[in-house]
Amino acid sequence: MSSSLLKLDQVEAYIQKFHILQGVSFEVEKGGVTVLLGRNGAGKTTTLRTIMGLNQVGKGTITFNGENIGDLQTHQIANKGIGYVPEDQGVFGDLTVGENMRVAMKKEDEETTRRMEWVLELFPDLKKFWKKPGGALSGGQKQMLAIARAYVNENELLLIDEPSKGLAPIIVDKVTESIEQMKENTTILLVEQNFMMASKIGNQFFIIDDGKTVHKGQMEELKQDKVLMKKYLGIA
Amino acid sequence: MDLIISLTVNGLATGMLIFLLAAGLTLIFGLMSVLNFAHGGLFIWGAYTGVWSFQMTGSFIVGIIVAIITGLLLGLVTERLIIRPVYGNHIQQILITLGFMLVLQEFIKVVFGPDQKAVFPPEILQGSFLVGDIVLIKYRLFIIAVGLLIFIVSSFILKRTRVGLIVRAGVMNKEMVQSLGINIKLVFMLVFMVGAGLAALSGIMHAVYSGVIYAEMGLEFSILAFIVVVIGGMGSFSGSLFAAILVGLAQAFMAYYVPALSLAVNMLLMTVVLIFRPQGLFGKE
Known part of the structure; x- marks a missing residue:
């Protein structure tokens, strides 16, 4: 890990009249998986x-590769x-x-084709059900499709929100394995409630509570800190 | 049998004209969730500018091109100035587009005068074919052919091209389309312009079909288009074609067999559909 790819500095956000984010600050370094942890309703998805x-x-402010992206529109941010x-x-x-x-x-260039082939090897179900409507896929297959869709372009950073939600354990393992492989080429910011999964693939973590970042560190340290896990994640 | 075929051709021609108007309306609603009551104004401007240039040049093709260009430009202006400030608010959309519809309608009278104008088909499309004992009017067949062509081309674009896939994806989930790096506002604007262009094309086609144009016909005809969109299912392109043909045929047959009910039959159809399938025949819950 070398330099900061994404940086949030005292970010606040509202959903209608509700003040959801009240000061979220963290940095995502290039490479690896950064995990945002916190209880339900803490503000992870909103982040x-x-x-x-x-x-x-x-x-x-939100900066990506040193550029302020806080004022940009969604498609412009995605194209960064x-x-x-x-x-x-x-x-x-x-x-x-x-x-x-x-x-x-x-794009439809060589690199995109290569990434497409790679992702279809990773998720053979997508190849198998290539002509099936997305709505007819199982929950796990939909998750694979969503991840594949984000990965197919040469993105520097992937934001993945609760990929294990509602999936059978065997599918969670598959998704975990795929994220582990993707992190070799792409930086990932992951929101995950499933601590087993998060701790397996995460390198560093940030805990959000009541719309604020309250703790950060290396995932290995968090695994040992039972008090912190109980206090902010409700894991005994 | 001859009568049935004649009525069917009449019904199909009327249906195709309504489809051209409803197609844009349903795409605009499906993608942008915009209730555009100004659509009839775009229709009438297409009719007047198309007829004017047709009469000036003597070329119906020029008339059609001018009508479509007028529709595209008016669509651009309408989306940027009228629709964009009221995205997400249906009440405001109804009020402002209905107001703009009246502005477009009255402005027609300022530019082209308040009187009705007679319109005649181009020479090549006048008259009829005789197949056995059946009289097939050329211009009606032309309308059916144009309607089918527009449906086939539009369906091809929507189903086979990336632009079409983006439009369909935008109907389902706008946020996700944006998150994939696509400028949904630009897509909105283009769809609106295409919808307006189709309305204008419907305008010139209808002007020649009915033989007369007047400023108020936009509002009258757009009500039919709204009925078709509701019956077909809001946002469904194929649903609009099916419902437009259904409405066209019902009108043609009722006008012959039960004239007293010919005006009510569309409302009756819509009521039945709304009772048994509120999302429309091809719509999704």
Whole structure:
């Protein structure tokens, strides 16, 4: 890990009249997986949505590769090299798997084709159900499609929101394995409630509580700190 | 049998004209969730500018091109100035687009005068074919051909091209489309312009079909288009074609067999659909 790729400095955000983020600050270094942890409703998903420009930044700054992206529109942020896998996966239900991928592909060059082949090897189900509508896939397959769609472009950073949510343990293992492979080429910012999964693939962590970052460190340290885990994550 | 075929051709021609108007309306609603009551104004401007240039040049093709360009430009202006400030607020959309519809309608009278104008088909499309004992009017067949062509080309674009996939994806999940790096506002604007262009094309086609144009016909005809969009399912392109043909045929047959009910039949159809399938025949819950 060398330099900061993404930096949030005292970011505040509202959803309608509710003050959800009240001072979120953290830095994501290039390479590896940074995990955002916290209880339900702490503001983790809102943090990812605010980075993507889907929620407006009220106060504070968000910089990506040293450039302020807090005032940009969502598509401009995405085109800076940030891929996003939302909590609900955002699969286009009426489009086939192939069409979902085609919408996502910004280019049709050699590199994109190579990434597409790589991701289809990683998730063979997508190849198998290439002509099936996205809405007819299982929860796990939808998650794979959502991740594949974000990975197919040469993004420097992937924001992945709760990829294990609602999935059977065997599928969670598959998704975990895929993220582990992706982190070799791409920096990942992961929001995850499943601590087993997060601790397995995460390098560093930040804990968000009541819309503020309250703790940070290396994942290995957190695994040993039972008091911290109980206090902020409710894990005994 | 001859009568049935004649009525069917009439119904299909009317249906295709309504489809051209409804197609843009349903895409605009499906993608942008915008209730555009100004659509009839775009239709009437297409009719007037198209007829004017047709009569000035003597070329119906020029008339069609001018109508479409007028629709595209008016669509651009309408989206940027009228629709954009009221995205997400249906009440404001209804009020402002209805107001703009009246402005467009009255402005027609300022530019082209308040009187009705007679319109005749181009020479090549006048008259009819005789197939056995059946009389097939050329211009009606032309309308059906144009309607089918527009449906096929639009369906190809929507289903086979990346732009079309983006539009369909945008109907389902706008946020996700933006998150994939696509400027959804630009897509909105282009769809709106195409919808307006189709409305204007419908305008000139209808002007020649009915043989007369007047400023108020935009509002009258756009009500039919709204009925079609509701029956077909808001946002469904194929649904609009199916519903437009259904409405066109129902109108043609009722006008012959039960004239007293010919005006009510569309409302009746819409009511039945809303009772049993509120999302429309092709719409999703």
